[in-house]
Amino acid sequence: xxxxxxxxxxxxxxxxxxxxxxxxxxxxxxxxxxxxxxxxxxxxxxxxxxxxxxxxxxxxxxxxxxxxxxxxxxxxxxxxxxxxxxxxxxxxxxxxxxxxxxxxxxxxxxxxxxxxxxxxxxxxxxxx
Numbered sequence: 001x002x003x004x005x006x007x008x009x010x011x012x013x014x015x016x017x018x019x020x021x022x023x024x025x026x027x028x029x030x031x032x033x034x035x036x037x038x039x040x041x042x043x044x045x046x047x048x049x050x051x052x053x054x055x056x057x058x059x060x061x062x063x064x065x066x067x068x069x070x071x072x073x074x075x076x077x078x079x080x081x082x083x084x085x086x087x088x089x090x091x092x093x094x095x096x097x098x099x100x101x102x103x104x105x106x107x108x109x110x111x112x113x114x115x116x117x118x119x120x121x122x123x124x125x126x127x128x
Contacts, residue, residue, distance in 0.1 A: 001055035006035030
């Protein structure tokens with residue numbers, strides 16, 4: 001969840017030839033375009049699915065389809081509030097019990113859930 005520059009996705013595709021499927025969700029189509037145009041993410045790799053839109057909606061659709069993944073990465077960020085423009089990751093929408101449960105349910109047995117946490121909210125997440 002969250003593509004950013006696509007460097008992690010690109011690294012996984014290049015480093016793990018046994019990787020059969022990589023699905024990435026990015027809210028902003030311009031970010032996807034930057035990842036493919038300037039950071040070398042190969043959007044023609046048949047193992048890669050790039051979805052533009054709400055990552056939580058994509059995750060819910062994957063869950064409804066019964067999909068699980070060996071690795072689920074939640075690497076999304078946003079401004080804490082309009083006035084400060086301070087960075088916070090994950091955004092509030094990803095800090096709910098429902099969003100965390102959704103992400104956790106996508107992890108296959110023995111898999112890993114990784115979440116970037118920046119700018120506060122870590123104590124609240126630990127309590128969930």
